[in-house]
Amino acid sequence: MDVRTLGVRAKAASFALMTMGTEQKNKILFAMADALESRTEAILSANEEDVVAAEKKGISKAMLDRLSLSPDRIADMANGLRDVAALPDPIGGADNMVRRPNGLLIAKRRVPLGVIAIIYEARPNVTADAAGLCIKSGNAVILRGGSEAIRTNIAVVRLMNAAGAEEGLPAGAIGLVEDTSRESATELMRLNEYVDVLIPRGGAGLIRSVVQNATVPVIETGLGNCHVYVDDEADLNMAERIIHNAKCSRPAVCNAAEKLLVARPVAKDFLENGLEQLRARGVELRGCEEACALIPWAVPANADDWFTEYDDLILAVKVVDGIDEAISWINGHGTRHSECIVTENYSKALRFMDEVDAAAVYVNASTRFTDGGEFGLGAEIGISTQKLHARGPMGLNELTSVKYCVFGNGQIR
C-alpha cells in the first residue's frame, strides 16, 4: 500500500477513533496484547529472517541486539499494551470551562491530534508501544520503521490490526509503510493533507533529515548532550554517585550524561578522587587542559567534543570558574534535554533551575530520570527537545490537542 493510501485510510479511521469510548479502546488494546503473545512463534520467525538478513549486511552488535526479539521481549510488548490500557483516557474531558459575560459557556475539551506519523529505526518494540499509545489517545498512526526490522514490523502490525478489528478497531487505524526507501519517508514527511504530526525517533541524522524535509508539523525528539555541573559547594560524594549513574547506568540513551563540568575550587579534589568508579567501568575521559593536568588517564578533548552526544562510555570533562560559566556554557553547548547541578547552596540551585534552558533541569539527582515512566506519565512515546507543543517526556496527554466547545442560546456579536 502506498504512503498516500495509508494516509487516506488513517484519516478516515481517525474520525472513528476520535469519538470511541474508553472501554472499547481498552478492549482493542487487550486483544492486540493477547494476539502478540498467542502468536509469539509467528513474530519470532519473521524476526529471525530480519536478524539473518541484518547479520549478512554486517550491522553492529548493538543494533543487532536492539533488533532481536525473544519470547520475553514479546511478552514485554504485550504487557506494555496492557499497561497503556490501564492508564486514564486523556480524551473528551475539558481542561477548563468558563462562562462569559454574554452567557456563552466555553469548554476547552481535550481531543486526539488525529493522525500521528512515526519514523523510527531498528527497534521493533516501538511498533507495538507507539501503536498502543496512539490508539489509547484516540489517534490513528502511520508507522515507518527501519528496513532492518521490516519483516518483524509487518508481522506485528498485521497481528495487531487483525486482533483489534475483532473489537472494532477501524481499518487503517494502524498503518505501516512497508516500502522502507528514503522516498517513502520523504513522502510521509510531506503528507500534510492527512498527517497532523510527525514524531521522528532515532539518531541525529534522522532528526536532521526530518526537520529539513518535513512540511507536516514535527516534534523533535531525543538528542541529548547532557551536562552534570559539580559546584564548589557540592557534596562531592553525592556528585560522584550522580555522575557515575548518569554516565554509566545506560550510556547509549539520550538522558545519559555526556559532559562533566567542575568548579575550579573543587576541581583538584574531585577530579583526583571522585572519578574512580568511572575508571573502574572503563569510561574514556576527554578533558580540557586543566582537567587533563589533574587526570592522568584523560586525553585532550577537541572543539567538537563539547557538542557531541557520544551515546557511549565516553565523558568530556571541563573545569569552569563557577555557576556563571557553567550556566552560560550549558546554554551555549547543550541540546536542551537534561542538565544537572550538584550543590548544597540554595540560591545557586534556584538560579540554575531558572536560567538553564532545558526540558529537564535537576538539582542533586541523576539526569537519567528524564523518562515518562520515572516522571509518572505511565508511558512515553519519546522525549521532546523542542519547545513547541510538548517538552520533555511525552505521554498520552502530549498526543492530544484541544477543541473549544461553545454552548450558546442565540448569541451574536
Add this chain to the structure above:
Amino acid sequence: MDVRTLGVRAKAASFALMTMGTEQKNKILFAMADALESRTEAILSANEEDVVAAEKKGISKAMLDRLSLSPDRIADMANGLRDVAALPDPIGGADNMVRRPNGLLIAKRRVPLGVIAIIYEARPNVTADAAGLCIKSGNAVILRGGSEAIRTNIAVVRLMNAAGAEEGLPAGAIGLVEDTSRESATELMRLNEYVDVLIPRGGAGLIRSVVQNATVPVIETGLGNCHVYVDDEADLNMAERIIHNAKCSRPAVCNAAEKLLVARPVAKDFLENGLEQLRARGVELRGCEEACALIPWAVPANADDWFTEYDDLILAVKVVDGIDEAISWINGHGTRHSECIVTENYSKALRFMDEVDAAAVYVNASTRFTDGGEFGLGAEIGISTQKLHARGPMGLNELTSVKYCVFGNGQIR
C-alpha cells in the same frame, strides 16, 4: 541588519527576558505605550510616506485602509500595550508539581518559548500588538511585516526599543527585518538555530509558503472556511440572526461564515423567508441546485466554491439531508476553524460538538466569537488552525512552553 544578526541578538535577549520579573516587563510595556503616544507625529509622518507609496503602486482600498494610521489608531496601539501589561504574567509558575516514590519533587514550570518570529502583511498595528504579547510572555520577537508598511514599522519598532531600553529591555528583544524581499522571509523561515517558533499571519498564500518552506516549528493561523448548519429542529428566527451576524458583521475576518448548510425539511421555509437581511445587506448567494431553485437571487455555486474563503459579502448555500451529511460535509470541506449548528435538539447538539473536527464548535451562537478577547484570553496573537501546540485563539499562555524542574537529594537510577 541582516536576518542572521537579528537572530543572534534576539536569542541573546531571550535569555535576559526569560528570567525578567513581571514588574519590569510591565514597566517596559508602559514605556513603549507612552512613547507611541508622545511620538504620534513621527509615526504618522512615516505612515504617510507608506500610504503615498502604496497609492502609487495602486493597492486596493481595503488594504489602504488597513495600512493607514490615525491618532486614534495609534492610541489604540498604545492602549493595547497597556492592556497586555494588565494581564497576568504566564511565566514562572508550575502547571503541577508531583512527589515521586523515590522522593524526587518534579515541577512542570511555565517558561517562555524563546524567540518568536512573526511574518505578517500590511497592518502596522500587528507590530505593536505582537511585540507587547511577546515581551509580556518573556519572549524575544523578530517581526517581518509587509513592504507596504515598512516605514511605519521601522518608526514603531525604533520607538518601542528606545523607550523599552530605558526600563531595561535588552537590545535585540524586538527585531525588525527591514529587508522586505522574499529572500529575507525565506531566511527567517529557516533560522532554526535562533527561532523557536514562527507564526505567519496573513492570507492563504502566505500560510502556504510558510508551511512549504519553513524548517523552524510553525503555528498555522487564520484560514477560515466556516459553516453554519441550520438543523431541521432549529429555531429559524435564531438561525436567521446567527447567519446574518456570522456573515455580515465583519465579512473580511477569518471567523466569518462562508457557507450555509440547511436541512432539507426546513430548506423551503428558511431559504424563502430567512435570508431577507442578507439580501438587504447585498450579500451574493451562491447555491447548490436545490438552493438556487428556492432563492431567486442566488447564482449557481461551482465545485471550488465549497472550499473557498471569500472574506467578502458572499455566501454559498447548500441543502443537506440532515446532521449526518452536515457533519461529514464540514469535516470534508472546512478548514477546522469555527463551525456552528443551530438546533433545539439536545442529542444532535452534542453529536455535532463531538464529531465536527474544528478549533471551535458552536451550538446556537455566531462563529464570530472565535477571538482571544471574546474567549476571555485578554488578547490574541492569532488563531491557530493546526492541532499541534495551540488550537483556536492564542493568548499569552500559548506563547509559553514548559520546563521540568526536578528537586533531588542525591537520587540515582
